[in-house]
Amino acid sequence: MSNFKFLDEKKVPLLVGWAERFLQNEAVKETMPEVDECVQQAKNILASALDGSFAGLLASAVHCNSQIKDIWSMTILLFQAQLGKMAAAATGDVRLLGHRMSLFVTRVQIALNRKKVGYEFVQVEVHGQKSEILVKSNPVYKKIPVLIHQGKPVCESTIIVEYIDEMWTSEPHILPSHPFDRAVARFWATYIDDKLLALLKALAVEAAEESSKAETVDQVTEVLQLLEDAFAECSHGKDCFGGDTIGYVDIVLGSCLGWIKAVEEMENVRLLDEKKVPLLVGWAERFLQDKAVKEVTPEIDEYVQYAKMISASAR
Numbered sequence: 001m002s003n004f005k006f007l008d009e010k011k012v013p014l015l016v017g018w019a020e021r022f023l024q025n026e027a028v029k030e031t032m033p034e035v036d037e038c039v040q041q042a043k044n045i046l047a048s049a050l051d052g053s054f055a056g057l058l059a060s061a062v063h064c065n066s067q068i069k070d071i072w073s074m075t076i077l078l079f080q081a082q083l084g085k086m087a088a089a090a091t092g093d094v095r096l097l098g099h100r101m102s103l104f105v106t107r108v109q110i111a112l113n114r115k116k117v118g119y120e121f122v123q124v125e126v127h128g129q130k131s132e133i134l135v136k137s138n139p140v141y142k143k144i145p146v147l148i149h150q151g152k153p154v155c156e157s158t159i160i161v162e163y164i165d166e167m168w169t170s171e172p173h174i175l176p177s178h179p180f181d182r183a184v185a186r187f188w189a190t191y192i193d194d195k196l197l198a199l200l201k202a203l204a205v206e207a208a209e210e211s212s213k214a215e216t217v218d219q220v221t222e223v224l225q226l227l228e229d230a231f232a233e234c235s236h237g238k239d240c241f242g243g244d245t246i247g248y249v250d251i252v253l254g255s256c257l258g259w260i261k262a263v264e265e266m267e268n269v270r271l272l273d274e275k276k277v278p279l280l281v282g283w284a285e286r287f288l289q290d291k292a293v294k295e296v297t298p299e300i301d302e303y304v305q306y307a308k309m310i311s312a313s314a315r
């Protein structure tokens with residue numbers, strides 16, 4: 001479609017070799033559509049896509065302007081750098097690159113605390129000039145948290161939490177034991193990250209008109225209502241999403257509580273409303289009392305101050 005070679009032997013030889021082998025696999029061959037079918041499908045999407053950004057991206061890929069080529073090449077280089085880094089010799093034990101106010105970092109700290117894994121906390125700069133160790137350890141996103149275990153970096157908070165559960169297998173377990181329950185837990189964790197966090201960010205640090213803020217507050221209320229129902233289903237009448245003990249969804253949602261409460265204070269609204277989401281209100285109180293959580297959760301005032309600082313510097 002574009003006359004540009006993405007899988008170029010000179011640039012990404014490992015990926016080229018892997019792609020050839022992958023496409024030869026019987027299970028893949030049976031299900032993979034032909035290239036022509038993919039081209040046709042892409043053209044159909046392009047023709048019917050009304051959304052500007054998606055159509056724009058596809059259109060650029062099809063005509064393959066030099067900007068897209070550059071982005072693609074850079075992505076590949078960063079990917080290669082990440083692979084190289086992951087293969088590097090192991091040194092040290094557990095280090096966590098983070099910042100105290102990041103809820104994503106809090107997740108990892110709670111998981112490590114629950115498992116009683118000792119670690120060195122390395123505070124890094126994420127705004128402005130990023131710390132060198134962060135750029136080296138997470139060259140793709142350059143974001144915290146990064147868990148460096150025996151010299152190997154693991155990125156993305158939920159992935160790190162899963163890694164911790166799989167690496168340190170002693171109790172308490174974080175993910176449920178049954179594959180179905182694990183799938184449900186991952187579903188809600190993804191929902192929280194996709195929906196709730198975007199809304200909280202909009203309320204906490206983005207300047208918006210009062211009317212659109214009220215709309216966002218309503219959306220948060222809807223999300224929390226769904227999570228109230230999820231709690232009823234997942235907890236089976238027990239104290240946590242994970243049943244008797246704090247589990248995956250508890251950690252993912254619980255790490256957002258500080259920001260939820262900060263937004264309540266800043267916007268003078270009640271998001272965790274006893275009348276609307278009584279189960280979540282009770283759960284939140286219990287969660288914040290847990291020792292592993294308390295130790296690493298900043299005070300509401302700190303969140304409020306931090307949110308004000310971020311939104312001021314964004315203007």
Ligand SMILES: N[C@@H](CCC(=O)N[C@@H](CS)C(=O)NCC(=O)O)C(=O)O
Pocket residue numbers: 101102103104126127142143144145155156157158
């Ligand atoms: N999806 C990521 C999000 C991590 C994230 O957004 N981290 C923020 C700190 S709260 C960051 O590093 N921001 C720096 C940046 O966006 O450049 C995760 O779950 O770990």
